[in-house]
Amino acid sequence: MHAIRKLRPGFGLDSVDVPEPDTPGPGEVLVRVENVGVCGSDVHIYEWTDGYDFMAPHLPATLGHEFAGHVSAAGPNTEIAEGTRVAVVPTVFCGACASCRAGTPQTCTNRRAIGLTRDGGFARSVRVPARNLLRLPDAIDTELGALIEPLSVAADAVLVGDVTIGDTVLVLGPGTIGQGIALMARAAGAGRVIVAGRADGPRFDVLRKLGLTEIVDVGEAPLAEQVMALTGGAPVDVVLEATGHPPSITEGLGVLKKGGVLVVAGIHPGPLTLPLTVFVRNRHQLRASHSTERRTWDRVVSLMARDPESFRPMITHRLPLERGIEGFELARQRVASKVMLQP
Ligand SMILES: [Zn+2]
Ligand SMILES: [Zn+2]
The missing domain is CATH 3.40.50.720 (NAD(P)-binding Rossmann-like Domain)
Structure with a gap:
């Protein structure tokens, strides 16, 4: 499948073919990505401006942390039906370090971020923990669903x-x-x-x-x-x-x-x-203020569901994933506001 990846530190991104993700393990699902936004931080990672060195040990990685789609395969112990429409919360806690065990995962020492330090949504399919899923109500389609991450920030x-x-x-x-x-x-x-x-x-x-x-x-x-x-x-x-x-x-x-x-x-x-x-x-x-808390996502979904169309003008460009680099350039040159890629 096609993916937009950061292969190494330095300027640039690569639009490459990669294998489909592995079958989901216990507690994991595959999400079929339908919409994924190009974030300002994705553009910074493309340009490799200061502030993103933390990513270097985790490269290569597929970028994309603002995305929504549907569950295409569910691993054991997930309790979510295939076909469920979802957005994905990017922060992944390890569940095993001292902070996680103490019930304060915000300070997890092995914290990862989908689309930054593990593979993200600039691809047709991505494997994520089921607990990172947020079910979308009927009123919110996956294009608006991909706005939930930046709106929660x-x-x-x-x-x-x-x-x-x-x-x-x-x-x-x-x-x-x-x-x-x-x-x-x-x-x-x-x-x-x-x-x-x-x-x-x-x-x-x-x-x-x-x-x-x-x-x-x-x-x-x-x-x-x-x-x-x-x-x-x-x-x-x-x-x-x-x-x-x-x-x-x-x-x-x-x-x-x-x-x-x-x-x-x-x-x-x-x-x-x-x-x-x-x-x-x-x-x-x-x-x-940095990143988000899970309960903020729920608040944003509840607010969005009240009048979803009022948020849609934020999206100015829609492109297939294969034209992703073009989308990055539109964002970088500030010709576009939110660019949505559609794998
Ligand atoms: Zn972002
Ligand atoms: Zn942890």
């Missing part, structure tokens, strides 16, 4: 930021995670959601289609100037970052109210320069 950032009813929220970054954060902040009751990006026409168009019309282009004027013009000079209650660009955090703090929270959700290739005296005097709270 976004939802976690909003939960970490304690966004609440009536808040003015500033989202830094107009990509899929930024779009998801803006949607989740709105769902959490934010009064206003402002999204900032830089000369990012295609993604600004997606934001408008999602009903997120307060958009700031920092390529045109400084962030603070534009945000203050929108709010009438009032600082914002919460800033949520999904740029991966460290200077955006300093800029975001410049419009945050005293005691306000800024959540960092991007993966940054370099360190942050932070003027600490201003930071301390403003009692700003810098928090981090």
Whole structure:
């Protein structure tokens, strides 16, 4: 079968033929992948920017961690019927280390991630633990199902930021995670959601289609100037970052109210320069959000099922898996927002 794999550290990806995965063992299933999203981190792995060295010992590996499809074969002790439509939670815990045995798998020392440190969804078929499956309700097709992973990452950032009813929220970054954060902040009751990006026409168009019309282009004027013009000079209650660009955090703090929270959700290739005296005097709270918890997935599914079509504008391109590298290039050149590959 066809697969998009990272064979070795360094620039590039390989579109290659690989054997079908082995028959599923106890507690495992095969998932027939129907839709798999190209994530910003997949693009970074393609370019091999700093921050992904942890993958090196696990290569070669098939990428793809945002996917949905149906169960095509179930191993012993799985209790899931073939044909069940599912999304797949990428984090795999070992179940045997001290943390797992203590009931705190979040700190598992042998943790793996499907599509990063073990084979993922850029292939027709993938073998995964049955406990990583999330059944899709009828209202959510597998294309929307493949958005549950990035939307859960976004939802976690909003939960970490304690966004609440009536808040003015500033989202830094107009990509899929930024779009998801803006949607989740709105769902959490934010009064206003402002999204900032830089000369990012295609993604600004997606934001408008999602009903997120307060958009700031920092390529045109400084962030603070534009945000203050929108709010009438009032600082914002919460800033949520999904740029991966460290200077955006300093800029975001410049419009945050005293005691306000800024959540960092991007993966940054370099360190942050932070003027600490201003930071301390403003009692700003810098928090981090990464990955997701299983219960967040359930919350996102429940929210999505209420109005699934409202999320579909996030997907701008659909391509067969064989044209996957082209999809990566569309994402990399920021011509596309979410690219969905369909094996
Ligand atoms: Zn991702
Ligand atoms: Zn473990």
